[in-house]
Amino acid sequence: MGLTLTFRLLHTSDWHLGRRLYGRSRHREQTAFLDWLAATLDAERIDLLIVSGDIFDASTPSHRCQSRYYRFLHRAAGTACRHIVVIGGNHDAPALLEAPKALLSQLNVHVVGRAAKEIEQEVLTLRDAAGAPQAIVCAVPYLRDREVRASSAGESVADKQRRLLAGIKHHYKRVLNAARGRRDRLGGRIPLIATGHLFAAGGKTETDDGVRELYVGALVRLDAGLFGDDLDYLALGHLHRSQRVAGAEHLRYSGAPLAVSFADAGRSKAVLICEWGPSGRRIRELTVPCFQNLDRIEGDLSAIERRLQRRIDEGRPLWVEVHYTGREMRSDLGDILHRLTAGSSVEILRIRNRRQRSQLMRRADRVEELDELTPSEVFARCLAANHVEADVRPALTTLFEEVLQELYESGAASGRRSP
């Protein structure tokens, strides 16, 4: 792209402010991350910050979470970073994000919470202090089913999915065409950047990582061809692990900056920096410091005690998930382990006791494991327990998923334990 000046973009997503870990507040960590990020904008001389959705974990975030977010934006706007682009994710309430839109635009914070009525509103021309264009951003948020799909009565699930995919493709096509037109009019030498909050084909998730399915039917995956071959960078959100789309170096998920669950224990988290300069484009990962150490300890009682003791001796603050896999039934496991860690810097947040659980299951007592199930799994068990006939189950499941989706998007269900 042969720019004479350097232009730097920092891409992050999926902050999930307000998210808890087994009931434990993560306020301290989330604040530490935002402080680090604001300092990084200056240290790395960033020109543009993109946050690709899921700012908040719930569609009705607490006042405390909102104030943390606005404090960050205020601080970031005072750094060297000239432009901030925030798009809505599937966890965010579009109206809540967009309420201060006009005010934030005065700070060069551009918010797109939902699909815009006029496609041009999703195309941003970013300019430097002298007014010269620096980049064009297609700020495309998470596209809700009802925003992009024309529905008709009596559609099957497959019809709906086809129309939804076609709607999303059409949306990207329009916004990218509008952006290309603008770039050509400006002389065609500045980076063309797009955002998205979606599930790209081939993307990786894992059980427990809190990624909620975007659409009913859950098979809507978008392929990389959607974005054309002239994009300079695609800043995606939704998947919580940092990854490339179709192996392309410039089509990226930054992943969540904080561990989402114990599945992330020991795994480092990052933000991405993309830099355009005289010698072309360079993309690198910048590791986010770990603000809360997590560990997952698995084994029989003596193995767990041994490893836990080693952690206690290390003396640093640590949250632990214990997974008991021993043969012996140990109903006193919690007491033993809590006695061991009492007064130390190690806190056990959760004990999974497979032995005890299989006993409980036989007695149909499921209290212990309800919070390990997603609402859809609970529904599936409900169908089975009520001997609902197999041929009507798919239709009932789809209806249930639709209701669930509505609840999430209307904010009636908190995102506390989302599938």
Ligand SMILES: [Mn+2]
């Ligand atoms: Mn997310």
